Amino acid sequence: MIRSRLQLLTVSGRLGAIGASFGIAAGIAQASIGSHIPSWTGNKAHPAALGLLTISLSVSVFVAARTLHAAPPPSNETLTATTVWFAVVAFVCSTTVGKLWAIPGVLVLAAAGVTLMACGWHHFRTAVANNWLRGLLFTLGAFDLLMAVSAAPSITVAAGLVAGGVVIAAAVLVQPGRKTTVSLLVVASLPFAILTWWTIVTPLLTAVAFVIGVAATRTRNVTRVDAGIVAPLDVHSVR
C-alpha cells in the first residue's frame, strides 16, 4: 500500500513535470509568435500577457510536481492542494494558449487524477472540508488574477496582480485570530476594485473576500496547509 502510494506520487510527479514542460513551451510560443499562428493559439488579443501567465502557471505546476516525490513525504492536505492546483491550472490554461494546451492539459489533468489517487478519496474529502473557506478565498484570488491579465492599462494590471496575489497569500496564511491578514487582504484588493468599479464583479469580489476572510479567522478548524493530516508513511520502510 505504502509502496503503491509512493509509486503513484512518482507517476503524478513525472506526469506533472512533463505536462508543465510542454506548458512552458506552449506559453513561450504564445508570447513570442502567438499572433502569427492564431488558429493554434486561440487568436488572443494579448498573446504576450497570456503566454507569460501560462509560463508562470506551468512553472508552478513543475515545482509542485518535483516536490511530490521528494522527502519528506507530502501531507494529505498538501496533496489535496496540489490536486486542486493542477486541476485549476489545467482549466485556466485551456483559455490562454488555445490548442497548444491540448497535450500539457491532458498530462496535468492526469497528474491531478493520480495525485488524488495517492491522497485517497477519504483524506481528500476531509482536507477539502477542513479548508473550504480557505479554498473559496483562494478561488477569489485566482479570479482576480484572471481578470488582471486581461486588463489594460498597465496600472490596472499591476493592481489586479497584487490583489489576486495577496488574496491567494491570505488564503494560505489565514489562521484563527489573524485579523491582520484580513486587513492586509482588503487594503491590497481595494485599488483594483476601485479602478474597475464599473465591472461590479471586482468590488463584489473584494467584499466577499473580506467576509470570507473574517469568517476564516473565526473558524476553529481552519488549519495550515502544511499542518494537516499526515498519512502514516514511514519513508524508511520503502526504497
Next chain:
Amino acid sequence: MHERISRRTVLRRIGLGTATVVVAGIGVGGYRVFDNGVLDAGDGRAYDAWATWRDDPTLLGAVAAAILAANPHNTQPWIFHVSAHSIELFSDPARRTGTLDPLDREHHIGLGCALENLVLAANVRGYKATVQMMPDAADATHVATVNLASGSTAVSDLHDAIGHRHSNRGPYTATAVTADVLTTLESVLVGLDGVGVRWLTTPLDRTTLGAMIIDATQAIIDDEQQSKDSFGWFRNNRDDIDTHMDGLTLDVQGLSPIVLSAAKILPATTRAAGDAFWLDQTRTVHTTTAAVYGIITVADTSDPVQQLTGGRLLQRVHLAATVAGLGLQHMNQITERIDRGTSLAQLSKFAAGMDALLAQPGRHALSTFRIGHPVRSGRLSPRRPVSDVTR
C-alpha cells in the same frame, strides 16, 4: 439510530453553502470579465490601427489613415493597391450588408469616406493627390484612383482628427449647436461638386425626422431579412472581435460604463433582443437627444460617383465635428428602407417623406446623421490591419 446535528452545524453548513454559491457566481462573472474583454476594451490587435496610424511615413501610412474612416456597420469594404505614384481603391464585394444596402449606397459612401482620409494623409506626406472616381468602366469594383504627384506638405486639423473620430451613439447634452458651428462644418464642402448638406435645426423638423427614423427602424426590424443582415455584422463577444476585427460591438453603442460592463458579462444577446434594444435606444436616446440633424444631399442617389463624393463630404463633416468637440452618429434607417423598397420595386413612403422634409427640388437624401455635444466620448471600433487590406 440517527446522529443528531446541532443547530450550529446546520447554520454553519448553510453559511458555507451560501458562500460557495456566491463565490461561484463571482467566478462566472470574473470569467466573463476575462473572456469578453470587459477590462481591455479598445486594446489589443483589433484596435492597434488607432494607435499606430501615424507611425508609417510611407504611402502605406496613408492607407493606415484611410482604414480609420467611417463605413457602414464597420464592414471595412475596401482593398488598396499601392504603387509608387498612385493608390488604387477597390470595393470588396464580400463585405456588403445585403438587403440593408441593396443598391450599394452605403457601401460606396464608406469607400468615399476612406478616399477622403487617403487624400488628407497623402497631402500630409507631401503629395498632391488627384482623385479619379470609377476609372475603369469595365470594373465596377475599381472605385477610385488617387494619382500622386510631388507637392507641398499640407497639414490640416481634419487630418489630425482622423484618429479621434468615432461614431458616437450615446446621449448628447441639451447644449445647442450654434449656427456658427454649422457654418464651420459646412465650409469643408470646398472642392466637392454636386453634393451638399442640409441642416435640420428647428424643433419641428427634428421631431418630424426623428419620428421617421423611429418608423424606419421598426420597419427594418419587421423585415426579417434586413434584420438578419444587420445582425450578421454584430460582434457579440471578444473572440469574434479578435477573429474578424470588424463589425459593430457593444463598446460602440454609447452605453454607460456600468451598463456596458453588465451587457458584456451577461449572455450574448439574441437578434430579437438586439433589435428591441436598438429600437429603444433610437426612441429614447438617439432621436430625443439629437441637437441637429444633417443630411448629405445629391441629385442622383444611385450614381456611384455621387455616392463616393457624398462619402468624402460626410467624412469631412465628421472630422470637422470631431475638431469642434461634437459627437456624430450616422442614422441611415430611412435611406435603407427607401433602397429596400426600390430593390423590391415597391414605393417606399419614406422617399416622399424625406423629399418633403428636404424641400430642395432635384435634391435627395444620400445619408443622414445627428450631431450634438456628447455626454460620453465615443469608443474605438475594431479595424483590420493594413496588411489585411492591401494587395
